[in-house]
Amino acid sequence: MNHTSPDATGHGALLSSHQLRLRCRTGEHQITTSGYALGYAQANLVILPQQYAGDFLRFCQLNQKACPLLYVSEPGQTDAPPLGQDIDIRRDTPLYRLYQHGECSRELADISALWRDDLVTFYIGCSFSFEEELISAGVPVRHIDHQRNVPMYLTNRPLQGAGPFQGNMVVSMRGFSPANAIRAVQITSQMPKVHGAPVHLSAPEQLGIANLQQPEFGDAPVLEDGDIPVFWACGVSPQAALMNARLPFAITHSPGHMLVTDLPNSQLRFG
């Protein structure tokens, strides 16, 4: 691990991943992690009772582009050594959501009081990693340039179901010039643990998307003249499948409020 110091202005981009987790742990950081601790992979979280974990693991394996697993804990395990030092998954994420019977009943910054020894944590790769690689390669990511959230759409493509977990794929969309769309395929193909290559490009109607301007999640897209839309399988897909499953108890991160790991994005190249 190569921990840099926070800059004098307190800007979060230069915080180390560990420093950012400690700020989450003490409640100092309860906002999005987008743009923080640049260079380190961030993870989507799904936390489930052990009795559902087998089915959910199978669901992830069957739908790897939507649910690329970075790590799966043992029941009750609160750390995640392969992802970083001194992780406490009960407190190190800025904001969590408690789901009961498929509904979000609470958002909270610390789930220690809800913790149980039968909880299994799924750490799922996040597109923030490949967005950083795109930007490093000189490929503009327009929603970031415009300080918006990425637009996400529910598609007509069913995922492979496993036990109670099923639903259609959710995709994120980014607009590029044709030449940069080709670069984006090249770059993200090398990063299968963070959704990998796009699943679709151009022709949104083929995914059942009637109006690109009205995403189901996130903000309206930023498209420049001559851009074509490029679609990636999105980490919201497993969350949607989780809601469909209507489990009595489940926890996720709050969208955009991820666990920041110590894994350099560059290490995610080629899986």
Place this chain on the structure above:
Amino acid sequence: MNHTSPDATGHGALLSSHQLRLRCRTGEHQITTSGYALGYAQANLVILPQQYAGDFLRFCQLNQKACPLLYVSEPGQTDAPPLGQDIDIRRDTPLYRLYQHGECSRELADISALWRDDLVTFYIGCSFSFEEELISAGVPVRHIDHQRNVPMYLTNRPLQGAGPFQGNMVVSMRGFSPANAIRAVQITSQMPKVHGAPVHLSAPEQLGIANLQQPEFGDAPVLEDGDIPVFWACGVSPQAALMNARLPFAITHSPGHMLVTDLPNSQLRFG
């Protein structure tokens, strides 16, 4: 080299590359090489007097996606050991074109009588190689399925000029479903010596192509419902630049009538 035997029916797909060259040499094979000696790379040829070779080499280096060099001979050299055993470039290609002052004055099956000790031969990679890899990967190449030539278009994109060699890029176009377009980017990105990744996809008007149905070279395209057009830099680009240069003397292969080398296409992965 792994030379297979010709099949009993005489079908050319199973001819070895060396066997096919010998048939060209004796005049038995004067038709296209498309579909022959499958698995082996084929080469575009440009043969020039030495006095122009330096500029043309620089032109190729400046425009590598259009002019990926497999080999450049010394002046007067008629073989090409890195590309195959026992090559005689004066006779081993089915059909040649003689250009005088930018015009094709003759097509002929043997250029021995025109040979000069100051001629330099440029062997340039050909998209037949990546088409075979696409088909092997289960990505249909529609013009081949329909036994047509690939459509080629003159674009509005100037190439980098060098000496008398200049002109706009010529692109070849293949239509794919969006998912297969992504696969095609992945596969051809690994083959920089045979034009590499596409230069453009979707939006033909951005390349100055007014009507996709009317290519400047080759046959009208085959596009299925929902296909998007994907464009690669094409080996016709250097031929067009050569014609623009209006040299008193130059020789090329006749389009589609290539030199078949002993290089396995699989060896062209990753350059």
